[in-house]
Each structure stands twice: as structure tokens, then as C-alpha cells.
Amino acid sequence: MAPRAGLLYRLYQRRLRREIVPGRVPQHIAVIVDGNRRWAKQRLQERASFGHRAGARKIPEFLGWCENAGVKTVTLYLLSADNLTSRDATELNDLVGIIAELASELAKNERWRVKHVGSTTGLSPELCSALATAEEHTRGNAGLHVNLAVGYGGRSEIAAAVRSVIEEHSKAGGTLDTLAETITEEMIGEHLWTRGQADPDLVIRTSGEQRLSDFMIWQSAHSEFYVVEALYPDLREVDFLRALRDYSSRQRRMGG
Secondary structure, eight states, rough: HHHHHHHHHHHHHHHHHHHSSSOOOOOOEEEEOHHHHHHHHHHTTTTTTHHHHHHHHHHHHHHHHHHHHTEEEEEEEEEEHHHHHSSSSHHOOOHHHHHHHHHHHHEEEEEEEEEESOOTTOOOOHHHHHHHHHHTTTTOOSEEEEEEEEEEEEHHHHHHHHHHHHHHHHTTTHHHHHHHHHOOHHHHHSSTTTTTSSSOSSEETTTOOOOSSSSSTGGGOOEEOOOOOOGGGGGHHHHHHHHHHHHSSSSOOOOO
């Protein structure tokens, strides 16, 4: 970036920060990381892993933006349950290795707390180990909470939560007749993979696509949505600041 262009960019960043309403920064941001494959194709790369690696390199930088803005929790949608059966085997193997490396890298940050959100079904032992190790290594950290949504599916999560409620009810001696009386929204929420966490205030999707793709469909019932046209590896801090500015200007109706 030329010196003059760099100066203008920094001035624009400062202006965006001033335009974010104080006290109205989302505490939990969920991100649908999208566009890595298209990014690779635009650069005439045959392997999608070229884009996935570029996306992975962007993630620590993105988390730094969130941390500096005062965000407390970030959930990153990296690998869906559907991807495990729909992706080409070579691409999937590459992506699994990239996510395992990313989890290990994020765990080196002494402030961030990493958690795997999703099912281990269908994941390789190596990836499961990397996610579990990152979670254990960062368990005592008190800074930014980073959820890695891997092997994740919103409908699967809800089904698993309901099964867990039924199992607990049965172990406590409950009967089928009394089960219906005990199931509440709060109880299901307590059995989700994100249990104990606040729902996302803001859901961001990159690449211009406007769909949830089975991501946090329970938790995002009252979330605000923001679509960024940039492919994830091309995401800039000004794109992120624009999202925060837009969010801070909205009147959240929480379903009203």
C-alpha cells in the first residue's frame, strides 16, 4: 500500500471507530467463514487448500480486531457436519489438517480461551486431539473466548440437546408422561454445545452469500445479521469496523 493510500486508510479506520456508538459493541460475534475456495479459484489455484490456508492465516488477525474492539466471544464456523460428506476427499483432508494447525496456533495465545463447538463424529483422531488439546491448554485463560465450530450442524445440535434432556430425565427416574412438562426452551439451551454462553449478538457472513447454512439456528433467533461482500481471506479491518458501526446503529427488537 502506497504511503498516501496507507494514511487515508488509517484515517478512515479512525473515523469508523468514532462512528461506533459507545457501549453498543456486540459481546458475542458469530462468523460464517466463507469464500476461501472462490479466493483460490480467482488466483487460478487448483487446490482449494490454497484458499483455506489463506483464510486460516486471517483468523488470528480477525480475533485481534475483535479483542481490541471489546468483543468477549467469537464463534468461527470452520467445518460443517454436511461438509464431512459433501466435500472432495482431498480437499477435506487438507482442510482437517489446516484446522488442526489453527487450533494449535490459537492455543499459544496466553489470553484466549479455545473451545470446540460441534460433534466429533466423522472427525479424524488427529483433529479431535488437536481440538481437545487446545481446549485443555487454554481452559484457564480469561480473555477472548474463541469457539471453533467444527463438525457442526445446527439441527444436529438441537437433536443432540433434546436427546440429552430425555436421557437425564430418564436417569432421574422420570417417565414419558412427565417428560413433556419438563422440556422448556431454557432446558434445551442448557444442553446445546454452547451451553453457558450468551447467544450471538451479531452474525457476520463473508463472500456476499445470504444464508445461515445450518449455523447456530437456535442461538441466532434474535441475532443481528451482517453480510460482507469480501471473501474471507480478503477481509479488512475496515470491513469489520463497518459491521460494528452498522450493528451499533440498529435498534434490536429481540423478536418484536
